[in-house]
Amino acid sequence: MLDILEFPDPRLRTKAKPVGVFDQALQDLIDAMFATMYAAPGIGLAATQVNVHKQLLVADVSEEKNQPLVLINPKILSREGSQVYQEGCLSVPGIFADVERADRIVVEALDRHGQPLAFAADGLQAVCIQHEMDHLIGKLFVDYLSPLKRELVRKKLEKAHRASA
Secondary structure (H helix, E strand, O other), rough: OOOOOOOOHHHHHHOOOOOOOOHHHHHHHHHHHHHHHHOOOOOOOHHHOOOEEEEEEEEEEOOOOOOOOEEEEEEEEEEEOEEEEEEEEOOOEEEEEEEEEEEEEEEEEEOOOOOOOEEEEEEHHHHHHHHHHHHHHOHHHHHHOOOHHHHHHHHHHHHHHHHHH
């Protein structure tokens, strides 16, 4: 299991670098990220959240947790519509807030073996991919909140950290 960084850890603000090497270490990282995400439990995890600053994310929005998705060096080619979803984040435990995102996206990326893939996503999958891609540029869902709400979240999490220390 990997340790998940928690807001306001400054490492969550690091911009991820493109992945260029598809070796066994990358495969092991991907497997560890899936294990960590499923155990958390979550539906998505970006490498930035586990203090690996590479453009890599894993996701699985299926009910049965049997549709793992790996996106390496992802890019959103188009966005359509908008939807508001109540989002949470493994790096911001216990906090949920409404965030507006595109309803439908077209994504291009590499799979875990470096093979290109492109597909359209909508609904929860589109939200999840946009959320995780934000992590790769050092952005968190709390950044969509007002400064006051963001500060309240930060204080709440710091208090929880002190209580568990």
